[in-house]
Amino acid sequence: MKKLLDKYQLDKADILYLLAMTAIGLAIRGILRVVTTVDWTTYWDPWIADLKEMGFAYLATDRYDYAPSFVYILWVISKLPINPMTAYKAVHIVLDFVAAGVMGRIVCKVTGSKCKGIITYGLMLIIPTIWADSALWAQCDIIFMLFVLLCFYELFEERPGQAMFFYGLAFAFKLQSLFIFPFLVILWVNKRIRIQHFLWIPGLYFLSIIPAWIAGRPLIELINIYMAQGAQDVWSLSIKWANIYQIIGNQYFLLEYAEAGTWLILGILMCVMFAMAQKRYRITNEFIVQMALFFAILTPYFLPHMHERYGCLADILAVLYAMMNWKRFYIPLVQILMSFTCYMAYLSHLGDQEPTIYYGVWALAELALLIAVGLDVWRFMTNPENQLPLSETSLFEAFAVRTEDAREGRQ
Secondary structure (H helix, E strand, O other): OHHHHHHHOOOHHHHHHHHHHHHHHHHHHHHHOOOOOHHHHHHHHHHHHHHHHHHHHHHHOOOOOOOHHHHHHHHHHHOOOOOHHHHHHHHHHHHHHHHHHHHHHHHHHHHOOHHHHHHHHHHHHHOHHHHHHHHHOOOOHHHHHHHHHHHHHHHHOOOHHHHHHHHHHHHHHOHHHHHHHHHHHHHHHOOOOOHHHHHHHHHHHHHHHHHHHHHOOOHHHHHOHHHHHHOOOOOOOEEOOOOOHHHHOOOOOHHHHHHHHHHHHHHHHHHHHHHHHOOOEOOOHHHHHHHHHHHHHHHHHHOOOEEOOOOHHHHHHHHHHHHHOHHHOHHHHHHHHHHHHHHHHHHOOOOOOOOOOOHHHHHHHHHHHHHHHHHHHHHHHHOHHHEOOHHHOOHHHHHHHHHHHHHHHHO
């Protein structure tokens, strides 16, 4: 124990804080663990009951619409001799603490401050959208978010292959991991990631569906599970998420806006990535987080049919961003408050009623955050101090330069 304390240079105050925040985090989750939500009674509990009855053969059916990776966890839970909901929530609560530890480690590394890393660990345990997601709601978002955090950690350690491995694991659990995919493209453009590293994404997903395929479910169904998810919940353009459809109206032109909105966000992302690819700039740890947070807010802001939980990734990235830049402390405050309000609108069974603060107001607040983070990204890219010489240019610009030189040579 003494060697461990010496390694991380922890004093008595640090230990007391860590123990206190761990106890508080456990207390919050312990109180909420007994709450039974509609999602549990409608999905996870029946799925686990079917797994108990049918065993692994259940994986051959089309009764589940989540990635098989998640259903494997339910299969293991179905074998345990304890209450299924207790086991389920316990798994995700443990992952909450693991994610808090990874988050603290990331902040300690990128800021060089042990104090900030320790503070971050405690903050992660009391973020409302984190404990509400796992201990109260019985959702599984912490799984893919943990893998995303591990992806960041490996990027900061300059191990892009391992980083993309963890990102591939995140994708194997949740489609929402793609919200921040564009920032990986920018890293590739700037030679921080190799093209072959992206093979982890389809590779790990394919490996994850093999057991279900062997069990008997058609391969095409397993490949298209995420596509099938997108075809559900199309009764509203925004399912209690504060995005642009809460401003323009989420019950009108459902089919038209749903299709147009999908193409719109693809167009916006292409324009943004093209603009970012034209600049030559340093890639710092803070800029990586800036980019990821920007895309984590931007993508669900314009995509239709977004759920109230789809801001959870932006929640933790906002905390990470604020710990790296104290002047942006207001970003996680607004982001998490807005996100938690959307949570409660669902969990408190408000139905068609609006929360105390109208969704459109929160949607405007989210737009303000998007603009603020976007301006930070742009200021960083255009800051003369961050510019790189031509020898360190991006892949796109280097290719353009070589093409132009070849043309001049022919002339």
